[in-house]
Amino acid sequence: GAGVSQSPSNKVTEKGKDVELRCDPISGHTALYWYRQSLGQGLEFLIYFQGNSAPDKSGLPSDRFSAERTGGSVSTLTIQRTQQEDSAVYLCASSSGLAGPRPDTQYFGPGTRLTVL
């Protein structure tokens, strides 16, 4: 595709509900990243995929957060039993992955703004 796309662009949910956020990376990019941008917290790394594998999940804030990637393409970030502190913009990025484990240029999507009431 032309760029990284994310859906939905905005999501308002009630506390305790589950939400799914979707990311479509640039076609052919093997590396995919999720970040969270909160007011006052800046941008924090959540998880990285190389293909369908996530070598490091330690950035996920709690066990209510999970992510998967299928077919080496689309990724879904799931937040179970949402809390108000989960309100943030969730950004997805992809890169070619040609540099191996080294971070090469990351291209970001527009983000999903999550509001938990």
Add this chain to the structure above:
Amino acid sequence: KQEVTQIPAALSVPEGENLVLNCSFTDSAIYNLQWFRQDPGKGLTSLLLIQSSQREQTSGRLNASLDKSSGRSTLYIAASQPGDSATYLCAAPGGDYKLSFGAGTTVTVRA
């Protein structure tokens, strides 16, 4: 753990003035450093990526320098325009694959 700091937090200049944005990082064993631009309510746009072997990288009116030994990078924007108003983020690798971001410098260019 990689810590990235950006100074100043905000900058307001008249159109035409050159901009200087500073970024410092604590772990100098980096492969590269990346500068991004973020417009309000939008995602991040990659501006420049400097490899550790490079001292600087240029794209149009943008020039970024990298001094690994001192843990610093500077983004220069020449002849600023109102369209340059945005938040500029510096990101350094905080491990093999993750980026650690600074808090950003919010730039306002007054017409």
